[in-house]
Amino acid sequence: MTKDVIALTERMPDALSVLAGLLAGGPDLLVETTGEGAVVQLCDAEGRPLVSIEAPLMLQVPGEAARLLGPGAEPSGDGPAWWIEARATTGVPQAEQLAGAFAARLTMLLGGRVWPPDAPGTVGAASPVDVSGLTAVPVPAAAQPAVDMLTDEAAVVLQDRPVVPMTSWLSEALRATVESDRSLQIVTPPHCRLSLPTRMVLQSTPSRWVVQDERCGYYDGLTGAVLRWQDGAFSPDRDESGETPVADAFTEVRPTGERQLIVSFRTLHQPEADLVLGGALEAAWQALTGGPPAGWGTSEPAGLTWSRRQLTDLAYERAPQPTWTVVVGTPDRPAVATLRVIRTSEGVEEDVTLTVGYGPGEELPLEALPKLAGELVTRHGLKTMMCQLREARRDLSAPPRFEHPPLPYAFVLGPAEVLEAGRDTASRTPLKERPVQLGPSARPGFYYPLGDGETAESWTALGQLVRHLRGAPPL
Numbered sequence: 001m002t003k004d005v006i007a008l009t010e011r012m013p014d015a016l017s018v019l020a021g022l023l024a025g026g027p028d029l030l031v032e033t034t035g036e037g038a039v040v041q042l043c044d045a046e047g048r049p050l051v052s053i054e055a056p057l058m059l060q061v062p063g064e065a066a067r068l069l070g071p072g073a074e075p076s077g078d079g080p081a082w083w084i085e086a087r088a089t090t091g092v093p094q095a096e097q098l099a100g101a102f103a104a105r106l107t108m109l110l111g112g113r114v115w116p117p118d119a120p121g122t123v124g125a126a127s128p129v130d131v132s133g134l135t136a137v138p139v140p141a142a143a144q145p146a147v148d149m150l151t152d153e154a155a156v157v158l159q160d161r162p163v164v165p166m167t168s169w170l171s172e173a174l175r176a177t178v179e180s181d182r183s184l185q186i187v188t189p190p191h192c193r194l195s196l197p198t199r200m201v202l203q204s205t206p207s208r209w210v211v212q213d214e215r216c217g218y219y220d221g222l223t224g225a226v227l228r229w230q231d232g233a234f235s236p237d238r239d240e241s242g243e244t245p246v247a248d249a250f251t252e253v254r255p256t257g258e259r260q261l262i263v264s265f266r267t268l269h270q271p272e273a274d275l276v277l278g279g280a281l282e283a284a285w286q287a288l289t290g291g292p293p294a295g296w297g298t299s300e301p302a303g304l305t306w307s308r309r310q311l312t313d314l315a316y317e318r319a320p321q322p323t324w325t326v327v328v329g330t331p332d333r334p335a336v337a338t339l340r341v342i343r344t345s346e347g348v349e350e351d352v353t354l355t356v357g358y359g360p361g362e363e364l365p366l367e368a369l370p371k372l373a374g375e376l377v378t379r380h381g382l383k384t385m386m387c388q389l390r391e392a393r394r395d396l397s398a399p400p401r402f403e404h405p406p407l408p409y410a411f412v413l414g415p416a417e418v419l420e421a422g423r424d425t426a427s428r429t430p431l432k433e434r435p436v437q438l439g440p441s442a443r444p445g446f447y448y449p450l451g452d453g454e455t456a457e458s459w460t461a462l463g464q465l466v467r468h469l470r471g472a473p474p475l
Contacts, residue, residue, distance in 0.1 A: 003088075003096065003116065004086065004087050004099075004159070005086045005088070005096075005099040005102070005103045005115070005121075006069070006083060006084065006085050006103065006114070006115045007021075007082075007083075007084040007085075007086070007103035007104075007107050007112065008059075008073065008074070008081050008083060008084075008113055008115060009082045009084065010075045010079070010110060010112045012056070012058070012082055012110075013056045013084060013106060013110060017106060017109045018040070020106075020109060021102040021105040021109075022042060022053075023105075039052050039053065039054060039055070040053045041053070042102075050088070050089050050092060050094075050095040050098055051088050051098045051102065052086070052087045052089075053086045053087075053102065054084065054085045054086075054087075056083070056084045057082065057083045057301065057303050058080050058081075058082055059080055059081045059082070059303045060080045060295065060304060061294050061295030061302060061304070061328060062294070062331065063330065064303065065301065066331065067163070067301075067328070067395075068162070068163045068195065068301055069115050069161070069162060073113075075112040075113060084106060085167070086099040086102050086103055087099065087146065090149070090158060097120045097121035098121060099119070100119035100122045101122070102121075103119065103122065104119075104121065104122040146167075146169035146170055146172065147173055147176075150182075151182075151232035151233065152182075152232055153182060153183060154177075154184070154233035155173060155176070155180075155183070156185050156234075157170065157173060157186050158188075159187070159192060160188065162192065162193065163397050164186060164188060164192055164193070164194050164198050165195045165198060165299075165301065166197040166201055166299055166326065167301075168299040170186075171298075174201065177207075178206070183207060183208060183233055184202075184205070185233065185234050186202070186207070186208070187210040187212065187234075188209070188211055188221070188400075190211055190212065190213060190249060193397040194221070194397060194398040195300055195397060195398075196338075196355055196396045196397065197300060197336065197338055198300075198398075200353065202222065208220060208234060209222050209400070210227060211247075211400040213247055213249050215247070216245075216247050216248070219246075219249065219250060219400075220236075221400035222400075223246075224247050224250030224251065225245075225247075226246070249400070250400065250401055251401075251402055252401065253403075255391070256391075257359070257360030258357065258358065258359055258360065258392065258393050258394040259358045259364065259389060259391055259392065259394075260355050260357050260389070260392045260394075260396065261355070261356045261364050261366075261388075261389060262387070262388040262389070262390065262406055263284055263288070263352075263355075263372075263387050263388075264352065264353040264354075264385065264388075265352055265382060265383075265384065265385035265412070266349060266350065266351050266352070267350045267376065267380050267381045267383060268344075268383055268416075269347050269348045269350075269381050270347045270348075271343070271347055275312065276312050277308060277311050277312045277341060277348070277350060278308035278311045278312070278339070278350075279379070279380055280352065280376055280381075281337055281339055281350070281352050283372065283379070284352070284376070285335065285354065287365070287368045287371065287372040287375070288335070288356050288365050288368060288372070289329060289333045289335055289356060290333075292306055293306040293329060293335075294328055294329050295327070295328050296325050296326065296328070297326055298314070298323075298326070300326055302328045306327070315341040315348075320343045322340055322342045322343075323340070323341040324338065324339075325338070325341075326338060327354075329356075333356065334356070334357035334395050335354065335355065335356045335357070335396075337353060337355070338353050339352050340352075349383075355396055357392075357395060358394060359394045369409075369410055370410075370438075370447050373385060373410075373436075373438055373447045374438040374447075376414075377412070377414055377439040377444075381414070382412065382414040382445060383416065384414060384417060385410075385411070385412035385414075386408065386410075386411055387410040387411070387412075388407060388453065389407055389454065390404055390406040390407065391403065391404045392404070407454065407459065408450045408453065408461070409449075409450060409451070409452075409458065410447060410448060410450055411447075411448045411465060412445060412447050412448070413445055413446050413448070414445045415443040415444060417445075418444060418445060418446060419443075421469045421470075421471075423444075425468065425469060425471070426446050427446065429464075429465055431448060431449075431461055432461075435447060435449075436448075436449075450465070
């Protein structure tokens with residue numbers, strides 16, 4: 001299976017150091033650019049890519065490399081590092097050696113380290129890789145550098161890394177497959193996990209996580225459904241009764257005591273000249289972790305230090321198109337958010353999902369949620385907020401195993417939504433606990449406790465509340 005190779009350098013790559021890395025294949029290979037210069041490709045004599053190299057990304061966020069690659073991945077320098085990712089063409093062994101030699105040459109010149117440290121081509125990288133007679137398979141016109149196989153139904157991406165992040169490669173592959181009415185299918189060994197943003201994106205698009213399994217062949221890493229390759233894509237297998245079996249590996253789980261707190265909310269702002277985005281997310285981060293976010297970016301790794309001003313400038317440049325970003329925390333308190341800025345007829349909307357991880361014995365800051373809701377109502381234009389709890393990994397990555405779905409803990413209605421539902425309706429509900437009024441009496445919001453977030457009864461309470469607010473008769 002294809003292994004991406006990453007050079008984590010201590011100094012900024014310049015044109016000469018990148019050129020030295022590109023010469024890992026000797027002078028006979030062609031060098032081309034694609035993606036408006038964002039991707040450099042080493043190609044064979046026919047112009048077919050052997051290795052695709054992403055533009056260097058500066059990592060200003062401590063712990064971001066370790067979050068995605070595991071302990072020991074951080075360069076030893078005290079300053080920022082540069083992440084340069086090389087992806088070898090599938091099915092060409094020398095291509096993987098080229099990718100490793102490229103990364104090794106960069107780190108020899110600039111300091112740092114190669115991930116994985118045992119990548120082919122890293123030993124003896126000073127000598128060019130023998131590419132005599134080397135050719136690559138022709139690439140279909142619709143394929144992206146990240147795509148290993150393209151059919152009429154699916155774009156298949158092979159990954160073998162501790163955590164599969166939503167890199168710029170993968171997000172571009174996703175965009176291309178959605179536009180071409182295909183399914184993006186990520187195939188990994190069973191030891192791989194998905195980053196939280198990758199899992200969220202796969203669950204919200206026609207995509208699939210395909211896990212290799214020695215017992216059943218392949219299964220869906222998010223649902224456990226046994227899969228087989230048919231009609232140009234991985235699809236659920238069927239037994240004699242027409243049912244899709246669940247892979248045994250998916251159900252082999254044991255309790256760990258780890259939990260996650262998930263806070264999802266939407267805010268609405270008027271498009272004024274002095275509008276600065278990200279305030280609601282920053283307030284939530286402060287309330288739940290005790291500090292601001294550490295970094296952000298439009299893909300993973302999130303290399304930029306947190307800046308509301310830069311976030312706002314980016315969203316303004318991309319408007320009226322939406323802007324999707326990843327926001328990350330510090331290593332001592334795992335926290336990851338996705339933030340989507342959307343320009344609507346009503347104004348500027350921010351759609352946020354913030355997830356914070358906790359280990360066994362760590363106390364969740366549930367008492368901070370009503371106060372946070374009040375701040376979002378009075379200062380940040382809150383429309384709605386949902387707070388949920390789930391039994392899941394502290395590091396927020398998703399394993400190819402069953403994890404309990406989130407359970408509702410509280411729901412919040414902003415002032416405009418209270419007005420729409422009717423104040424009497426919003427303040428008098430069939431729930432056991434009375435709602436907590438938020439903000440000024442003239443224009444209040446309401447915080448609705450839904451239970452302890454540990455039993456299915458909280459789903460019942462949420463259903464009762466939603467039917468009540470919509471004016472539907474109780475069941």
